Amino acid sequence: MRAIFKIALGIIAALGGFLDIGDLVFNTQAGALFRYDLLWAVVLGTAGIAVYAEMCGRVAAVTQRPVFDVIRMRLGFGMGLVGLIASTLVNLLTVAAELGGLAIILELLFDATFSMFVVVAAIGLVVVVALLPFGGIERLFGYCGLMMLVFIATALHQGPDWGEVAHGFVPSFSGSTLYLYFVVGVFAAALMPYEVHFYSSGAIEEGWTESSLRENRLNAIVGYSLGGILACALVVSGFLFHPVGVDPSDLGTVALPAQGAFGETGLLLALGGMMFCIGGAAVDSSFSASYNLAQFLGWEWGRYRGPRKAPRFTASWLVFLFLAMLIVLSGINPVEITEYSVVFSVVALPLTYLPILMIAGDRSFMGKHANGRVSTLLGWAYFALIVVLAVAAVPLLLATNGGGG
Amino acid sequence: MRSGEPIFIAHRLLDEQILDSEGRRCGRVDDIELRGTPPRITALLVGVALYPRRLPRRLRGLARRLAGPERWGANAMRVPWEEVDEVDTAVHLRGKAEELGLGNGDHPENWMVKRLPWN
Amino acid sequence: MELTGEPQAFSELIGLPVSDQAGRSLGRVFEARAHWERDGSIVLDELMVGRRALLRRLRGPRPDAHGFPWESVIEVGRDRIVVRR
Numbered sequence: 001m002r003a004i005f006k007i008a009l010g011i012i013a014a015l016g017g018f019l020d021i022g023d024l025v026f027n028t029q030a031g032a033l034f035r036y037d038l039l040w041a042v043v044l045g046t047a048g049i050a051v052y053a054e055m056c057g058r059v060a061a062v063t064q065r066p067v068f069d070v071i072r073m074r075l076g077f078g079m080g081l082v083g084l085i086a087s088t089l090v091n092l093l094t095v096a097a098e099l100g101g102l103a104i105i106l107e108l109l110f111d112a113t114f115s116m117f118v119v120v121a122a123i124g125l126v127v128v129v130a131l132l133p134f135g136g137i138e139r140l141f142g143y144c145g146l147m148m149l150v151f152i153a154t155a156l157h158q159g160p161d162w163g164e165v166a167h168g169f170v171p172s173f174s175g176s177t178l179y180l181y182f183v184v185g186v187f188a189a190a191l192m193p194y195e196v197h198f199y200s201s202g203a204i205e206e207g208w209t210e211s212s213l214r215e216n217r218l219n220a221i222v223g224y225s226l227g228g229i230l231a232c233a234l235v236v237s238g239f240l241f242h243p244v245g246v247d248p249s250d251l252g253t254v255a256l257p258a259q260g261a262f263g264e265t266g267l268l269l270a271l272g273g274m275m276f277c278i279g280g281a282a283v284d285s286s287f288s289a290s291y292n293l294a295q296f297l298g299w300e301w302g303r304y305r306g307p308r309k310a311p312r313f314t315a316s317w318l319v320f321l322f323l324a325m326l327i328v329l330s331g332i333n334p335v336e337i338t339e340y341s342v343v344f345s346v347v348a349l350p351l352t353y354l355p356i357l358m359i360a361g362d363r364s365f366m367g368k369h370a371n372g373r374v375s376t377l378l379g380w381a382y383f384a385l386i387v388v389l390a391v392a393a394v395p396l397l398l399a400t401n402g403g404g405g
Numbered sequence: 406m407r408s409g410e411p412i413f414i415a416h417r418l419l420d421e422q423i424l425d426s427e428g429r430r431c432g433r434v435d436d437i438e439l440r441g442t443p444p445r446i447t448a449l450l451v452g453v454a455l456y457p458r459r460l461p462r463r464l465r466g467l468a469r470r471l472a473g474p475e476r477w478g479a480n481a482m483r484v485p486w487e488e489v490d491e492v493d494t495a496v497h498l499r500g501k502a503e504e505l506g507l508g509n510g511d512h513p514e515n516w517m518v519k520r521l522p523w524n
Numbered sequence: 525m526e527l528t529g530e531p532q533a534f535s536e537l538i539g540l541p542v543s544d545q546a547g548r549s550l551g552r553v554f555e556a557r558a559h560w561e562r563d564g565s566i567v568l569d570e571l572m573v574g575r576r577a578l579l580r581r582l583r584g585p586r587p588d589a590h591g592f593p594w595e596s597v598i599e600v601g602r603d604r605i606v607v608r609r
Contacts, residue, residue, distance in 0.1 A: 063494050072420050072433065074582055077459035080420075298422055298433035298451075300511045309429075311518045312510050358582050408562040411569075415538060415555045416584045418566075437534035439568065443594040446558075446566040447531065458535040486565060 007215050011223040013142025018227025019234070020281030021101035021251075022094075022189035022342040024274065025335055027231055028254050029403070030182045031238020036160075036168025039232055041183045043169060045190025046228030048385070050220050051378050052191065052353060055360040055371070056200035057216035061208040062369045066201040067356060068295035074355035084296045086348040088320075091194050091289035093341035095324035098282035100334025104251045105275045115329055122325045125282055126318070134205045134303040141280025147273030148230055150258050150266055155236040157261040165236065181396040181403055184389050185339070188346035190231060191386075194288040195281075197352070201291040205304045213369065251335065286324065290317040336402065343397050347390045350383070357383055412492075414446075422495040423451065423484075423507065431508030434496060435459065438483065449489070449496065451507060452481035482506045537600075542573045544609040545598065551575045553605065555585050568594060571605070 030038040060066055065073070068087075072080045103117035110117075129137060173179070199220075208216065237257040251274075258270035287303070290313050294301035300310040307314040328334060357379045361371040371379060397403075412418065414437065421434045435455040438448035454475040457468035475481045484498070484505055491497045502508035509515055518524060534556070542550045555572035572591035574580060592607045599606040 065494065069422060074584075076415075076420060076581055077435070077456065078461060081460075298430060300430045300508065307521070307523045308513065310511065311513075311515075311521055311524070314523075315521055355582065358584070362584060364584070364587065408560060410560045411587070412558050412560060412566060413555055413572075413585050414534060414558055414566075414568070415581065419534060438531045439534060439537075440531050444532065444568040446568075450533065455535075458533065489564075 003215075007218050009139070010215060010219045011226070012146065013138055014219050014223025015226045015230070016142040016145030016148070017138070017277065017280045017284070018224060019145070019148060019230055019277045020094075020189075020192065020195075020285075021097050021278050021334075021338050022192060023231050023234060024101070024251065024254050024278075025338045026182065026185040026189040026342060027234035028238030030186050031235040031240075034174070034179060034182065035239045036165050036235065037172055037174065037179075038182055038186050039165070039168035039235055040171045041186040042190060042231045042235060043228060044385075045187035046224055046231060048187070048191045048382050049196065050224040051375075051382055052196050052356070053199050053224065054217055054220035055356055055375065055379060056196050057203050057208070057220055058213060058369060059356060059360050059366070060200045060203035061212050061216055062210055062367070063359075063365050064204060065359070065365075066204055066291065066295055067197045067352060068292045070359050071352060071355050072296050074358060075351075079351075080296060083348075083351045084292055087193065087197070087292050087352060088289055090341060090344050090348050091285050091292070092320060092324055092327065093337060093344065094192070094194055094285040095282055095289070095320060096327035097334055097338040097341045098278050098285060099324055100328040100337055101251060101278040102275065102282060103328070104334060105271055105278070108252050108255075109271060109275075118325055118328050121279075121282075122321055125279065125286075125321065128279075129283060129303070129317075134202070137283060137303070138202065138280075141276050141283065144276035145273060145280060147269045148277055150262065150269040150273060151230060151233040151237055154257045154261045154266065154270075155233045158237070158240055158257070160236055160239070168235075177396060177399045178403070180392070181400040184346060184393050184396055185342055185403065186235075187389060188342045188349075188393070190228070191349070192285075192342070192345050193349050193352055194285040194345075197288045197292060198284040201287070201295070201302070205302050210369070286317060286320050289320045290314075339397075339402055343393050346386070346393050350387050350390050353383060353386055418446075418492060418496070421492070423449070423498065424495045425498045425502040425505070425507065426490070426500055427502075429502050429508060429511075431498075431502035431505075431511075432482075446486050448486055449484040450481065451484060454479075454481040478506065532600075537571070537605075540600075540603065540605050542571070542592070542605045542607060544607060550607070554580050555591070557585070557589070557591060570594065571597065571607075573607075 056067055071083050075083060099118055099121055102121040103114050106117040107114055240257050255267055255270035258266035291301060293316055294313040299312045301313040302310055359365055361376055363370045419434055419437060422430060423432050423434060425431050432451040434449050435452060436450035436458060437446055438450055440447045453472050456472050457465045460468050473480060488498050488500060488505060489496060490499045503512060537553055540553050542553060544550060551574045553571050553573055556568050557570040557572060558566050558568045561567055570591040570593050572585060596608045597605060598608050
């Protein structure tokens with residue numbers, strides 16, 4: 001009974017922590033520009049992260065190897081280093097985007113300058129991480145992120161044409177370059193590698209072993225699928241802007257539908273939910289950068305070791321947070337930073353995905369827990385898809401002038 | 406690890422995580438020392454100074470300038486093979502990291518570690 | 525650099541091009557097959573040679589894969605290895 005409860009809590013935390021600023025930006029814009037026509041891409045991306053996360057979690061639980069251990073073992077030092085550099089740069093952009101998003105929301109809730117809030121947000125994150133153990137950090141952001149459920153309530157309240165919504169789940173190709181750019185963007189925002197790398201190291205922080213495999217499967221599959229519903233709700237509420245003509249690339253407008261449906265309470269729930277989602281993502285992406293560096297080089301790592309036993313890991317985390325802060329303070333629009341972080345994430349994705357896929361299928365490492373037929377098929381199908389998107393991403397970014405059309 | 410059992414060096418030993426007798430992570434197998442004919446593994450080599458060896462020839466010059474020369478006992482450590490207890494999902498050592506000069510970067514007595522704000 | 529009692533680094537073996545006595549190129553060293561001895565030491569048995577090293581490194585060698593036994597190695601030079609086919 002306790003086991004079920006624990007698993008349920010894990011799923012809830014996964015749901016609450018599923019969205020980040022990439023989803024908020026891309027999904028609401030996708031809805032505004034293309035109505036429900038990109039819902040299929042959201043589902044595809046959600047299923048993708050479930051597949052990737054389940055494999056990473058399984059590898060971590062069975063072999064105690066997190067992602068960048070696998071990458072160094074499989075790609076060797078040279079190619080592994082390429083993966084590390086690419087991952088670190090993308091992670092830095094992502095942390096910057098999340099910090100920027102946090103600052104924007106704080107600006108909407110309170111009264112001070114944007115730069116001030118960037119610093120406040122960074123300091124706030126350091127305080128939270130310093131005070132809470134790993135599990136506590138995940139639960140705090142995960143449970144409070146559940147406020148995002150107000151977006152599902154809003155979508156239901158607005159009573160969209162469900163027939164049209166259903167149509168959106170069937171892949172269609174409008175053929176416009178901007179549409180294709182958003183296919184990549186929406187998919188990539190759902191399948192951000194930092195989230196999976198964090199999940200893999202988190203499995204070891206939480207002490208997962210072979211007995212945790214069911215929990216891993218349920219977290220990844222059920223938790224992320226429910227998260228996908230939230231992601232779809234963003235698309236639906238994004239469309240509801242279309243007639244109003246408001247530019248949803250301004251983060252504040254993302255919360256407006258909730259206000260329209262439920263007044264002040266709705267607005268506060270939406271903004272609060274966004275704050276915890278984005279805050280959690282800032283922690284996950286910055287931790288991811290440190291995990292990757294420490295694991296690749298063989299340093300001691302982990303929140304569970306504490307700053308005294310893992311000093312280099314901890315120091316690198318602070319440095320990454322600081323560098324990300326500098327990026328936001330440089331004045332680039334956080335929404336633009338978000339778009340770059342999402343697009344470059346998918347470009348770097350094949351390099352970190354393939355070694356995991358190979359080790360997940362390697363019986364000499366995984367024993368009886370190696371990929372079965374379904375996992376192998378899904379794993380390779382997604383790899384092919386990821387490669388196609390990785391190749392198309394930058395050309396589409398340039399062709400659409402960063403989604404500007 | 407039974408007698409006669411095969412092991413593929415690049416696949417299972419090179420680049421593997423090293424854990425000391427207390428389970429502390431203290432570096433990775435950056436290179437391996439061999440002696441004799443047929444070659445026998447005599448030591449594991451660990452350290453930043455070994456990275457240039459692992460890169461393609463063209464990048465070695467730049468990498469060497471960044472990593473510095475190989476200073477054995479400082480940025481390159483030799484771990485005699487007798488110190489290895491077991492190799493499974495990591496390389497497990499018989500002794501403690503500090504006795505072997507490994508994991509210095511995380512050691513509390515390290516001058517940089519002492520200067521960190523929480524120490 | 526003949527193999528005498530002098531230590532050699534594994535990183536110097538990996539990636540070395542391999543040819544037979546006639547000079548025909550056989551690929552590059554991408555792996556070494558070794559075995560555990562009773563006293564806990566590891567002794568190299570064979571050099572795995574082939575093309576497309578990165579792909580092989582990713583996939584990992586099959587458990588029953590074999591290469592050139594050490595006895596067939598004629599010369600280990602600074603930038604190449606010669607084996608007796």
